[in-house]
Amino acid sequence: DGGITQSPKYLFRKEGQNVTLSCEQNLNHDAMYWYRQDPGQGLRLIYYSQIVNDFQKGDIAEGYSVSREKKESFPLTVTSAQKNPTAFYLCASSIDREYNSPLHFGNGTRLTVT
Amino acid sequence: ELKVEQNPLFLSMQEGKNYTIYCNYSTTSDRLYWYRQDPGKSLESLFVLLSNGAVKQEGRLMASLDTKARLSTLHITAAVHDLSATYFCAVDIVNPGTASKLTFGTGTRLQVTL
Numbered sequence: 001d002g003g004i005t006q007s008p009k010y011l012f013r014k015e016g017q018n019v020t021l022s023c024e025q026n027l028n029h030d031a032m033y034w035y036r037q038d039p040g041q042g043l044r045l046i047y048y049s050q051i052v053n054d055f056q057k058g059d060i061a062e063g064y065s066v067s068r069e070k071k072e073s074f075p076l077t078v079t080s081a082q083k084n085p086t087a088f089y090l091c092a093s094s095i096d097r098e099y100n101s102p103l104h105f106g107n108g109t110r111l112t113v114t
Numbered sequence: 115e116l117k118v119e120q121n122p123l124f125l126s127m128q129e130g131k132n133y134t135i136y137c138n139y140s141t142t143s144d145r146l147y148w149y150r151q152d153p154g155k156s157l158e159s160l161f162v163l164l165s166n167g168a169v170k171q172e173g174r175l176m177a178s179l180d181t182k183a184r185l186s187t188l189h190i191t192a193a194v195h196d197l198s199a200t201y202f203c204a205v206d207i208v209n210p211g212t213a214s215k216l217t218f219g220t221g222t223r224l225q226v227t228l
Contacts, residue, residue, distance in 0.1 A: 031214065042118075042202060042218035043157075058215070088155060094214055102147050103160035103204075103216060110154075 002027045002104035006091050011111045013085075021076045021109045023091035032074035033092040033103065036060060043090065049074055079112065085113045119220035130192050130225055135222045137186040137203035144205035146154050147216065148177050150199045157185045157202065159228045162187075193226045198222070 004025045012020045025032065031050050035043040045058030049068040063082025068074055074093075078085045088110050092103040117140040127133050137146070145164055149157040161170040163179035163186060170177050174197065176189045186203055200223045204216040 035218075040221075042220045043204075043216075044218075045215060048215065092157075096137075100145065100162060100164050102162050103154040103157075103214065104159070107156045 004042065004091055004104055006089075006106035006109050008109060009064050009107065012108055013111070013113050015113055016029055016080045017113075018077055018079050019085075019111065019113075021072045021078065021089055021091075023106060024072055025074075025091075025093045025104075025106075026072060026094075027093055027104060028071070028095035029034045030105070031094045031096065032068070033094075034058075034064070034066065035092065037088040037090060037108075041046070046076065046089075068073045078113075086110060087111060095113070101108070115203060116143075116207055116217045118203060118217050120201075120203060120222050122123045122222060123192040123220060124223045124225075126225045126227060127190075127193050128218055131191050132192065133191070133222075135188040135201055137188070139184050139186075139203075139217075141205075141207060142181070143186070143205045143207055143216075144181050146179050147206070148186070148188055149202045149204065151202065151221070152199050160201075161179055171182075190224070192196045193224075195226045195228060198224055198226045 007022045033048040034046040047066040049055035065077045090108045092104040097100045133168040135162045145209045148160040166181040168179045200221045202221045204218045
């Protein structure tokens with residue numbers, strides 16, 4: 001079955017360490033996204049990528065970095081510059097907006113930084 | 115800057131009752147999505163609304179879109195406990211040639227009591 005796989009499900013890190021969250025999709029989707037969700041809030045866009053080797057900043061990109069070397073993969077690095085990194089991180093993908101398709105989401109990674 | 119507001123933020127309702135969740139947005143758009151999220155889980159796509167007057171129904175849920183009023187509604191008919199979840203609306207701003215960039219509302223947490 002096609003889908004989006006995020007790993008790990010839970011991640012614990014010490015303050016000051018960089019950490020990379022994995023996102024892999026086998027849906028053959030062109031676009032991929034990273035969202036952050038804080039308790040009781042909606043999702044906020046961190047980065048998105050429309051094609052391989054290209055990505056754009058979202059609304060809250062500071063303290064994060066991404067790469068898109070392969071169509072299937074869109075890892076997110078949370079750097080030590082991110083002031084409040086503890087959150088639920090969701091990766092998503094979509095075919096292409098021309099098809100008016102909704103975003104498909106992975107199961108998320110819950111990051112806790114102490 | 116696009117703003118998406120949902121109300122109510124929290125809704126407690128009895129089984130069998132009807133209720134409506136509202137989603138207002140601040141900028142012209144003709145693409146609106148509804149998602150469901152269970153606690154600690156990912157987001158599941160419910161409806162895609164693509165034009166003024168669009169109405170979609172699935173089971174006890176019905177969504178509509180009024181682009182002139184910049185308003186979407188999610189109507190719940192004869193609620194059952196299984197509908198307990200958080201519901202998000204998300205609005206897409208159309209920029210030709212670019213990937214979708216959804217802006218999410220803050221969510222409505224629905225609790226259906228027996």
